[in-house]
Amino acid sequence: MSSPYDGLRPSAYWKSGVVENAPQNADDLYAPKFPIARSDGIATAGSCFAQHIARHLRKNGFTVLDMEPAPRLMPDDMRAAYGFSLYSARYGNIYTARHLLQLARDAFSGNVDASDIWVKDGRFYDAIRPTIERCGFDSVEEALAIRRSHLEKVRKLFETMDVFVFTFGLTEAWVNKSTGRVYPIAPGTVAGAYDPDLFAFINFGFNEIRDDFSLFRNLVRECNPGVRFLLTVSPVPLTATASNYHVLIASTYSKSVLRSAAGALCSEYADIDYFPSYEIIATPWSRGAFYESNLRSVSSDGVATVMRVFFSAHGVQLNEAAGGAEEGRDRLANRPLRERRDAKGQKSSKRRSKKKKKKLKQRSRESENEVCDDLLLEAFAP
Amino acid sequence: MSTFSVCFIGNSHMVAVKEAWTEHADEVPSGMRAVYFGALSTLLKYLIVEGEALVAGRKTALRNRLIQTSEGAERIEPNLYDAIVVYGLAFSFTERVHRAFERFGTAQFTSKKAECLLSRACVLDMFGSALKRELSIRLVTQIRTISDIPIIVHTKPFRPEGEFRKEISIQSARSSDLDYLKGTLAIFQEAAAAVCAEAGADLMWPEESVCSAPGYTKSEFSLHGLRFNPKEAKGDVHMNKEYGWIVLRPLLARLAEIQSTRKGIGEPQSELLLPPLLC
Numbered sequence: 001m002s003s004p005y006d007g008l009r010p011s012a013y014w015k016s017g018v019v020e021n022a023p024q025n026a027d028d029l030y031a032p033k034f035p036i037a038r039s040d041g042i043a044t045a046g047s048c049f050a051q052h053i054a055r056h057l058r059k060n061g062f063t064v065l066d067m068e069p070a071p072r073l074m075p076d077d078m079r080a081a082y083g084f085s086l087y088s089a090r091y092g093n094i095y096t097a098r099h100l101l102q103l104a105r106d107a108f109s110g111n112v113d114a115s116d117i118w119v120k121d122g123r124f125y126d127a128i129r130p131t132i133e134r135c136g137f138d139s140v141e142e143a144l145a146i147r148r149s150h151l152e153k154v155r156k157l158f159e160t161m162d163v164f165v166f167t168f169g170l171t172e173a174w175v176n177k178s179t180g181r182v183y184p185i186a187p188g189t190v191a192g193a194y195d196p197d198l199f200a201f202i203n204f205g206f207n208e209i210r211d212d213f214s215l216f217r218n219l220v221r222e223c224n225p226g227v228r229f230l231l232t233v234s235p236v237p238l239t240a241t242a243s244n245y246h247v248l249i250a251s252t253y254s255k256s257v258l259r260s261a262a263g264a265l266c267s268e269y270a271d272i273d274y275f276p277s278y279e280i281i282a283t284p285w286s287r288g289a290f291y292e293s294n295l296r297s298v299s300s301d302g303v304a305t306v307m308r309v310f311f312s313a314h315g316v317q318l319n320e321a322a323g324g325a326e327e328g329r330d331r332l333a334n335r336p337l338r339e340r341r342d343a344k345g346q347k348s349s350k351r352r353s354k355k356k357k358k359k360l361k362q363r364s365r366e367s368e369n370e371v372c373d374d375l376l377l378e379a380f381a382p
Numbered sequence: 383m384s385t386f387s388v389c390f391i392g393n394s395h396m397v398a399v400k401e402a403w404t405e406h407a408d409e410v411p412s413g414m415r416a417v418y419f420g421a422l423s424t425l426l427k428y429l430i431v432e433g434e435a436l437v438a439g440r441k442t443a444l445r446n447r448l449i450q451t452s453e454g455a456e457r458i459e460p461n462l463y464d465a466i467v468v469y470g471l472a473f474s475f476t477e478r479v480h481r482a483f484e485r486f487g488t489a490q491f492t493s494k495k496a497e498c499l500l501s502r503a504c505v506l507d508m509f510g511s512a513l514k515r516e517l518s519i520r521l522v523t524q525i526r527t528i529s530d531i532p533i534i535v536h537t538k539p540f541r542p543e544g545e546f547r548k549e550i551s552i553q554s555a556r557s558s559d560l561d562y563l564k565g566t567l568a569i570f571q572e573a574a575a576a577v578c579a580e581a582g583a584d585l586m587w588p589e590e591s592v593c594s595a596p597g598y599t600k601s602e603f604s605l606h607g608l609r610f611n612p613k614e615a616k617g618d619v620h621m622n623k624e625y626g627w628i629v630l631r632p633l634l635a636r637l638a639e640i641q642s643t644r645k646g647i648g649e650p651q652s653e654l655l656l657p658p659l660l661c
Contacts, residue, residue: 068498073482135503145489149499
């Protein structure tokens with residue numbers, strides 16, 4: 001008697017695909033739908049996890065577009081505080097598909113809206129990208145002028161990019177009830193004030209997310225028909241939820257919906273691919289090894305592993321100078337060894353551990369470079 | 383009247399002020415006297431804090447210059463004076479600033495070459511970050527570790543008018559746009575004032591009357607420009623005694639104000655010079 005499950009490849013079975021395979025061998029996890037070459041102009045956007053993707057792509061010689069480069073005079077350590085060098089333009093974190101669609105519509109229409117400028121302590125903040133100006137703007141006029149200039153750059157980006165890498169981050173967002181404008185962060189967090197008559201919480205569902213991204217794709221393809229899309233889902237859980245559910249439940253819902261929408265989009269369109277960074281970090285595959293002690297931030301090793309899988313699938317030789325990726329693999333591969341080592345007692349020399357500490361320190365600094373607006377919500381926790 | 387001693391630390395630009403002080407001694411507030419510690423900027427950067435003084439460390443050339451210019455003192459002991467003036471080491475409004483503004487614009491002024499628009503706060507922050515590394519700020523910081531004496535940072539003379547003309551002929555018409563020059567200079571000055579205030583010093587700029595255009599000194603002040611060694615005098619970067627006196631008058635007024643009120647460290651001489659830090 002035969003079964004359709006007979007003779008499948010090992011990766012089709014949990015035992016051989018995950019239990020006996022992960023996390024050392026991730027080669028089967030991702031088969032690219034289309035190639036991405038170093039010469040392709042890549043645009044990146046999404047939740048804060050996407051910042052890692054952009055950085056690693058750059059380090060490994062990929063052409064990550066930057067339409068709003070930091071002025072040369074600006075020191076490196078100041079750039080992130082002004083939203084430079086994080087993505088392909090200064091749009092800050094884009095957590096939801098609705099926000100992305102809104103950005104594209106604004107970019108193609110040149111629309112700016114004064115109601116998107118929020119005030120705090122006499123300074124003015126662009127609520128669509130609230131963390132790109134650490135001290136805010138001098139005036140509404142200045143904020144709008146700079147937003148107009150930004151939208152022009154975004155339009156050029158959408159018109160010229162070859163590949164758009166987008167990381168879905170959240171389903172939860174805040175909208176202006178009268179204008180329908182969506183914001184990445186709640187009013188009253190960075191600036192503005194929360195007024196339930198003006199703003200509403202929204203938790204996007206599968207259909208909305210799939211449709212919003214489809215609309216975005218269609219809009220961009222009107223002026224750039226050859227563009228391809230690579231979707232990922234951020235493995236970073238929610239910092240806080242306004243959904244009335246336990247944050248774990250809300251987080252699981254959010255990631256599940258995003259993952260489903262990404263999958264559906266990938267199945268529906270030949271020019272949309274899905275890369276499983278979420279699975280590598282957030283599932284039993286990694287045995288929880290890729291989260292920092294806050295059970296939320298992704299460790300440098302985790303990011304390195306994700307990127308190694310990506311580069312390997314695209315046949316790219318890793319740039320050793322980029323660091324991390326190979327080490328990430330080694331560290332993972334050695335995990336069972338480490339367990340054995342624990343049983344045997346101390347094996348590594350003091351010198352080695354010192355070196356390791358230094359490396360970890362360096363890596364955690366790298367990890368700190370990530371700019372996440374939603375971390376601000378922690379300040380509201382009891 | 384009690385004496386009020388002022389310690390000048392500076393480079394060759396200080397000579398014009400020193401000569402003006404001597405020539406106009408009768409107009410200097412009574413009881414006010416000056417001691418000068420002068421050396422090339424490339425030597426002054428070797429000053430180190432030792433005990434309650436700034437000293438030349440192992441740099442013999444610097445030590446010799448300090449002794450020579452101060453007429454005998456090899457240690458700069460801030461607490462022996464009533465005020466310190468750090469002169470001519472700071473905040474050159476150079477072509478670098480113009481080049482920087484070629485690459486970006488602000489909501490107020492921009493150019494076709496500008497890659498992006500920046501907020502005024504961002505430009506201030508960016509300039510501030512670069513200006514913090516200047517020698518004058520380093521000296522102020524060093525002095526602040528050993529003394530709470532009032533410190534005035536007086537900037538370098540603006541570039542000579544001759545360079546302005548050259549730039550207009552070589553570069554874009556933008557360099558000759560006075561509104562543009564005024565705007566960029568204003569934002570640069572605001573950044574410099576914030577950096578000085580943060581370090582704990584007052585900041586003074588040359589008066590507008592010495593300028594032919596915002597950020598450029600009239601050519602008449604470069605005639606017979608003064609340096610430590612008169613034989614070395616060349617080019618039009620150094621200013622003359624007349625310039626020195628124009629600069630010295632408001633400086634003396636500020637020193638007299640300190641003398642009379644003993645105003646605290648780094649407190650502003652006027653609201654205009656010290657904008658509030660944005661964050």
